[in-house]
Amino acid sequence: MAKKSETPPIYVTRRGPNLTGEMQADRDRIAEIPEGERIRVEIRTGRVPKRLAFYWAFLRNVVEATHCAPNEKILHQLVKLRTGHTDDVIMGGYVIKVPASISFENMDEPTFVRFLDSAIEFIALEFGITPESVERAA
Known part of the structure; x- marks a missing residue:
């Protein structure tokens, strides 16, 4: 679980060369990021x-x-x-x-x-x- 001072992770799925928010809440959070802003992504596969x-x-x-x-x-x-x-x-x-x-x-x-x-x-x-x-x- 994310620490309280951290924001929760955004989950994405790969579609060709693009990463797309998995759920609407993920897509909404991505939409809040200004266009062209550099972001850091840590690649980890999700647990089942x-x-x-x-x-x-x-x-x-x-x-x-x-x-x-x-x-x-x-x-x-x-x-x-x-x-x-x-x-x-x-x-x-x-x-x-x-x-x-x-x-x-x-x-x-x-x-x-x-x-x-x-x-x-x-x-x-x-x-x-x-x-x-x-x-x-x-």
Whole structure:
């Protein structure tokens, strides 16, 4: 999420060589920029909220089926540690690995897809549960 002192991002889609505001609110904000004014654009592909929702639902299903963790948030921390999605912190002369963020702000969609694939692989190997097995059970 954007910080309060920042303006929210404008989302655009590519149409040939042009970038066009995705929604009317985006197009309205673009229209407020004076013609010919130089603007800075940071290219980042958008995250897919449905994919993130799938991940959390899958974790909930794994916890319900295996009781491997008190809740999906704790399982999420374990998944990040076991898939190597960590940050290194130096404490007392030792390097300690702590779970890194998967927030929209900190991870682009291609990186999240790789993380999700690793998470599914870890869960399948460790707990014997796959998204397909959850669908069959439902």
